[in-house]
Structure formats: C-alpha cells, structure tokens
Amino acid sequence: MEHDNLMDSEDKEYRQWLEFSRSHDSKLREYFIKKYTPLVKYVVGKLAVSMHGSVDPDDLAGYGVFGLLDAVDKYDPEKNVKFKTYAVTRIRGAIFDEMRKMDWVPRSVRQKARDVEVAIQFLESTLGRPATDNEISQRLGMTVDEFQRTMQKISSTSILSLNELRYSGDDNDQVAMVDGIEAPECFSPDVVAEREEIRRIIAAAITQLPEKEKKVLVLYYFEDLTLKEIGKVMEVTESRISQLHSKAICRLRARLTNAKTGIR
Numbered sequence: 001m002e003h004d005n006l007m008d009s010e011d012k013e014y015r016q017w018l019e020f021s022r023s024h025d026s027k028l029r030e031y032f033i034k035k036y037t038p039l040v041k042y043v044v045g046k047l048a049v050s051m052h053g054s055v056d057p058d059d060l061a062g063y064g065v066f067g068l069l070d071a072v073d074k075y076d077p078e079k080n081v082k083f084k085t086y087a088v089t090r091i092r093g094a095i096f097d098e099m100r101k102m103d104w105v106p107r108s109v110r111q112k113a114r115d116v117e118v119a120i121q122f123l124e125s126t127l128g129r130p131a132t133d134n135e136i137s138q139r140l141g142m143t144v145d146e147f148q149r150t151m152q153k154i155s156s157t158s159i160l161s162l163n164e165l166r167y168s169g170d171d172n173d174q175v176a177m178v179d180g181i182e183a184p185e186c187f188s189p190d191v192v193a194e195r196e197e198i199r200r201i202i203a204a205a206i207t208q209l210p211e212k213e214k215k216v217l218v219l220y221y222f223e224d225l226t227l228k229e230i231g232k233v234m235e236v237t238e239s240r241i242s243q244l245h246s247k248a249i250c251r252l253r254a255r256l257t258n259a260k261t262g263i264r
Helices: 002-023 026-036 038-051 057-074 083-102 107-127 133-139 144-157 189-207 211-222 227-234 238-260
Strands: 166-168 174-176
Touching: 002 026, 026 057, 026 083, 038 057, 038 083, 057 083, 107 133, 107 144, 107 238, 133 144, 144 238, 189 211, 189 238, 211 227, 211 238, 227 238
Parallel strands: none
Antiparallel strands: 166 174
16 A cells, blocks of 8 residues: 555656646746755765865755756656656755865865876876776875875865766767766757767776775765765775775776777
C-alpha cells in the first residue's frame, strides 16, 4: 500500500512537471520552489562541512537559491532524471559560480594548485600512467612531506570541485564535469557530437584515477557522503580524504589539459 502511494505521488508530480514545462504556470513554479527549497540547505550543509568555516553558510544558501530557481525553470521531466538529482547539481554549481566571482581563494593557494596541476600534466603525459606522490614531489622540488603539506593547504583553503572543472572543445564549447543532465536546447548535430566526445574524455579521465582518489570522488559526488563520512568508510582522517579529493581534481585538470592539447 505504501509503495502504491509513493508511485501515485511520483506519477502525480511527473504530470505536474509536464504541465509546468508546457505552461510555465506561476503557481506551479511557486509550488516546486517551496517544495524543494530544503535541497538548498542540504547542499550548503555538505559544503560547509568541507569548507571549515571559510564562508558564511547564509551566503552559500543565498547563492544556492539562484541555482534552485534555475533548476525549476530548466528541468525537463522527459529526460528520465529525477528533479532532486538535477537540482542538487544546479544548486552546487550556482554556489561555486558565485564563489569564483568573489575570488575568495588566496592567490598564493591558486598558484600552488596550478603548480601541482602542471607537474602532474607533464609527468602523466611522459609516463603514460598516474604519477606517484614521490614523482610529483620530486618534479616540484619538494620532499614527499612538503608535498603533502602543500596539498593540505590547498584542500583546507580552497574548494576544488568537479563543478569548477570545464573542458573546452575545438570551438571553445565548455562542458562542466557534472554536466549532462541539462534540459535540451536547439543544438546542431555537430555541437551535440562534440559535447558527447567531451563527456567521453571526461569519463575516461575519471576512470583512470588511482583507486583511492576515484573512490573519494564517487562517494562524495555520487553517494552524497561528506568528507568526514568518507574518512570513516576508508578508515583514514578527514584531512587525508580532503587531500585525496584535491589531488584527484588537480589530476583531472591535468588530464583534460593533456586531452585538449592532443597529448596521450
């Protein structure tokens, strides 16, 4: 009986979304915004834990609301993606977009992250495999301990996110790492094919990550665990998970740069 009620509820909402996508009725829009506003608090709660108080959660919530409004207006119920999944991506993306505009990460930290990316880019294009911590630290002229401290500084000061990773195709058509569930637009077949190729490159880059880094990304972005929860699952400290997360993002940036320049 409970299962039947759930199915009826989901079917009713699906029909409401279909109606809204056709009519853009203001009352339906208000209804969906009110119903899914708690998603903003959910996303902000996850991000605030990872950011260690670097930004006011109320500010993050304000940015996230714009993402929710965007999600409601652009959601396509016929794409077989649940609205919650789509909205969380949009809310998180809106928050990161505003944070980038604020340029809140110290320039020195950005430079350190860039140095790590460049070192990884060179090593992995040369070696044809993931570079080890020892190899990266040597390339940077550091000891392994110094490299780990550098990664800790990067991870504790900045949020390096899949939402910030974008790959540009030949026509500078950018696709975010977590894109792929947007409402359809009037793209030409050539543009659609280009975007599919970009997503293929992104997916391949993720699968080639070292196992621990890949696991952190899967648990954080697709299983919705916090860094602290992931630490418990993998039986390491939260700071270690934060390091692995930042290292994975740096490695993906380097992989995408190599792919764009034709380096394999």
